[in-house]
Amino acid sequence: MTQNIKKLGYFLLFTFVTLILYLTYLVMVQGEQLARHPQNQRIAAQEAGIIRGTIYDRTGTIIAETNWRGKQGERVYLKQDQLTPFSHITGYVSQRYGAFGLEASYSKELLGLTEADYLENLLDRILNRTPRGNDLVLTLDTVLQRTALNALGGRRGAVVAMNPKTGEILALASSPTFDANEIDRPEVWKQLNQDKLNAPLLNRATQGAYPPGSVMKIVTGAAILSQQILKPQDKIQCPGYTVIDGQRIKDNRSHNSVDFNKAIALSCNTYFALEGSKLSWDQFEDNFKKFGLSATPDIGVPVRSGTLAKGERRNLSQLAESSFGQGDTLISPLHMALACSAIANNGIIMKPYIVKEIRKPNGKPISVTEDSLWLTATDPEVAKQIAQGMVAAAKWGTATAASIKGLEVAGKTGTAETQGNSLPHAWFVGYAPAENPKIVVAVIVEKSGSGGIIAAPIAREIFSMALAR
Known part of the structure; x- marks a missing residue:
């Protein structure tokens, strides 16, 4: 009998210690993550009595705000030309479906529930005032965002625009978009999730x-x-072709005698397949990492890192295909904008960001994002050489559709083959002005044809609007 009581005691003690350790782990390690989780009902309950902070673009245009009626608030998102242009970035906050985007990642700030807000919240309780959260000021430009979406014209694709010298993201457009104002309607939510072809909830950028x-x-x-x-x-x-490891690799045409600049300007696959396959896989992957293509920069919205071929797939022919962007290589438009920023900024990639400032409702700044170096991708001399090829591409090569009269543009087109018999993805990356870059643009239009014909004109529209502003 005594032995059984001891065993029971040990079991209860073990269970108690395990429970204490687990609770300690939840509070100390997982606490912040759980507190910010979009499905956290505790935050949802707190939010019901709080006026959620306003989100502004860089010019002061209201992107998201709370209309307060009596003791209840309604979140309203900017809608222009029948589009809610920032839905993939601001995301949404819903009693039914939780929160997404900046509404999720900056939920505590928008609700004024950070440690810095403790005294203010205490005063609100003492004075019986309705609490109000903090505001966000973004780096995004409403006019550029709308221009990008209109240029995509409802086609599946994305546009990223950023300042290569600061890392500020100026536009982050994904098409098709969705109306965040309607997200709480069950029939709308069901339709958005069932549309597998267009995947409107996916932030393609x-x-x-x-x-x-x-x-x-x-x-x-x-x-x-x-x-x-x-x-x-x-x-x-x-x-017009080359053979590597027994595999015939086609080019878009015969380019005859080709040096580096001509290979960039005319997009010669043969040049890059032959010379790229002279690298080792380790060298290729190391360069991939230097340009930040395998990283997941923390910008407040989900980011997919770029990927290369794995394991046994890493043979010589795969390396040759990867060298000109085919094979198993997969990259997001944001990553290609960052890579292009390295060329525009003498080999340096500045840390990308969307939230410029968090401030009190009275306008007093709580925190301001400072520009900072993120990665050194390559040497200035190398960046300058690539830039020369990109300028040539816009002048007389494959990227002439992105050129602007009286302004020197640097660009590179891409026509990425897809599986099946569908048209290729149309790509463009570039910057302007070439001699003093102020904006980098990356464009992709899914399964639409040539990058020089489809994507480059979209970039030209963004360049023109941005530089005019």
């Missing part, structure tokens, strides 16, 4: 996984030049 096609050549080009595989002036012969 940051979560899209696409073969980059020839826009990848600006990254591979940096590796070729950095490893001194050949000199920029060295020429190869392009008969």
Whole structure:
């Protein structure tokens, strides 16, 4: 009998200690994550009595605000031209379906539930005032965002625009979009989730996984030049194809004698397949990482990191295909904008961000995001050489549709093959003005054709609007 009581005692003690350790883990390790989780009903209960903070764009335009009626608030999102242009970024906050986007990642700030808000909340309780959360000021520009979505014209795709010198993201458009004002309606939610073809809830700008096609050549080009595989002036012969590891790799046409600049400007697959396959897989992957393509920058919305071939797939022919953006390589438009920023900014990638400022309802700043270096992707000399090829592409190569009269533009097109018999993805990355870059743009339009015909004109519209402003 005594032995049984001891065993029971040990069991209860073990259970108690295990419970204490688990609760400690939840509070100390998982506490912040659970507190911010979009399905956290505790926050939802607290929010019911709080006026959620306003979200502004960089010019002061209201993107999201709470209309307060009596003791209840209604979240309202900016709607223009029948579009809610920031739905994939601000996301939504819903009593039924939780929160997404900045509404989720900055929920505590928007509700004024951070440690810095403790005294203010205490005063609200003492004075019986309705609490009000903090405001967010974004780096995004409503006019550029709307221009990007209108240029996509409802086609599946994305546009990313950013300042290469600061890391500020100016536009982050994903198409098709959805109306965040209607998200609480069960029939709307059901329709959005059942539309597998268009996937309107997917933020293609940051979560899209696409073969980059020839826009990848600006990254591979940096590796070729950095490893001194050949000199920029060295020429190869392009008969319109090459054979690597027994596999015939087609080009868009015969380019005859090709040096580095011409290979960028005319998007010669043969050049990059031959020279890229002289790299080792370790060198190729290291360069991939230097450009931040495998990273997941914390910008407040979900980001999918870029991926390369794995394991046994890493053979010579796969390396050759990956060198010009085919094979198993998958990258998001945000990552390609960041890679292009390295070329525009002398090899440096600034840390990307969307939230510029968190401030009190009275306008007093709580925190301001400072510009900071993120990665050193390549040497300034290498970036300058690639830039020359991109300027040539916009002047007389494949990217002439992105050129603007009286302004020097740098660009690189991509036409990425897809599975099946569908049209290829149309890509463009570039920046303007070429001599003093103020904006980088990455465009993808899914299964639509040539990058030079489809994507480059969209970039031109963004360049023109941004520089006019």
